[in-house]
Amino acid sequence: MSRAAHGGRGPAIRLAGLRKVYTTRGRPPVVAVDGLDLTVERGEIFGLLGPNGAGKTTTVEICEGLLDATEGVVEVLGMDWGGDAEQIRARIGVSLQDTRLFEKQTVAELCALFAGLYEPSRSVEELIALVQLEEKADTRYAHLSGGQRQRLAVATALAGRPELLFLDEPTTGLDPQSRRSLWDVIRAYRDEDGGTVVLTTHYMEEAAQLCDRVMVVDHGRSIALGSPAELIAGLGAAHVVEARAPGLAARVDGGVLEGIEGILERHANGDRLHLSVTAPHVVLPGILRAFERAGVELEALTTRHTSLEDVFVHLTGRQLRDGGES
């Protein structure tokens, strides 16, 4: 019987006014997390979404007890790291970014190691089956692929039947198939064990597919919070039109698109144009006519549904991928 299933009352995580400032002698202090408020409910898959350097990992590592907060309230499963560290550690599971386990141990032995650290714990067979590594049970860690290592990392995080699972960029660098199989493991943990998941990612698709709610984080601040559907709906535009032509941004800024109804928002940069629209079939003819009149020679024109990526662009004016801090 899973302990996670009985759960407890109250939220899985509560952060209030969380701040983390890194001070290095001789350098100006760096504010990694700048006043974050967050409540993660039990049983949800919660995503922290943002570019590299946004403060996602710092936030998660504070929740995991690896880092101390500079300021603010941190409650994990209703407990406090100051007084209940060992209790919290017994009830959470963690997969960190770029950890390398013992190179010369097999999958089964590593599962046994982590199972040995928890009481009660899952059996080795159960852990291996959870992440479908049966065929690799006797393979040493050094010989596993990136996807297999990530699955094993999640298995070790599940060793103690945690109520709360932290996954820091669990699918970074994985091929789409490995990514989807890891999503299945995460969903199964939530659906079958009733566990809570907090994960970080910079893949918008991952957040949209997997998470019940996401917080979009940029420069250590929350810039949006809600279900992926809510965030997208919040833009008021269901579709995006993207166009490319030489010097397009300058032409658009010069007024080429003035007077066309149904364009809610536009971002132009170099050769690229990004429009949020309610209905492409209504707007497109007007746009094409305007381009033709202005002599714009289009190289590409695409339309698609609005994604979380667009939410990020809308909120920050930047693409997610090039939004990393120096």
Added chain:
Amino acid sequence: MRPRVLRAVTRTVLLEHLRTPEAVFWTYGFPLVMALVLGFAFGEGKAEPSRVAVVDDAPAALIAAIDEHSEDRVTAQTMTAMEARRALTLGLVDLVVSGEPARPVFDLDPMRTGSELARLQVERALLRAGGAVDPGAGSLIRPVDEPGDRYIDFLIAGLIGMNLLGAGMYGIGYNVVMMRSNKLLRRLAVTPMRRGEFLAAFLMSRTLLALPPPLAILAFGIFAFGVPVHGSWLALLGLILLGTLTFAGLGLLVASRARTSESVSGWINLVTMPMWLLGGIFFSNERFPDLVQPLVRAMPMTQFTDGMRGIMLGSFDPGQIATSAVGLAVVGLLSFAAALRLFRWN
């Protein structure tokens, strides 16, 4: 300390080591090969005759006197003055002789005992050739090659110390830093494993791995060279265990902060080099200059090799051995205490 946790960590650390065949070679094979090579190089065999160059413009009587009256303790070659000088510099000969049999001239390197010895041997041959009463006639020369007085008897204790130092520095220090740089320490730190449990299990397994090689070196010395153990076996084994723990503590200390293999390598060299040079591993450190004696005496390696030799060769009384053991224990305890305070999990 929960046995379940200790067992899980210990098993992992032991397996990780045993699956690294090269590490097993360096801990077992290397010291044995070293004992073998050095034991033979400085061990058995007759004393080599002194090599002497006689300058070719010297009178024939000089060469004849050396050849006939040196009792094969000297081999003389003639060469030009310049060749002879060169041979002396390169160490091909120990002494250059010129001049008359009655008034010989010696060129030698006063720092080389071989040179002084050759001079005495040549002088003696020349005295005899000149009809002098044999200057050494009344003396009796007894060569020493009894177990207990040979280089190999001295060396075994040093090799054991070197091996334990390596086990502490690499087996513990380097491995801990690799676990830190692989973020494995942080991964373990977020489990309910207590930090003390991890350190205890890690040290326990590394101590288990560190103990057999010294015993193998000791056994090799005893069976291959007849190295004696005059003192108490119990004291000897106790001192080896104490040495293992002390060097383990030092290993943990060098590893307490370093984040990369490069930075820990620097610390390891800083600790290892002086101990190799001054710790009495390969040669006695008793006669080092007074200036470095405080450093020599403060070194745990000196305490260890002194104590080991005291027990094995019976050259120290129990009080002195106990002093060495206490010195070693103090360094070990201070290292552990400092390492625990400084230890970085992140």
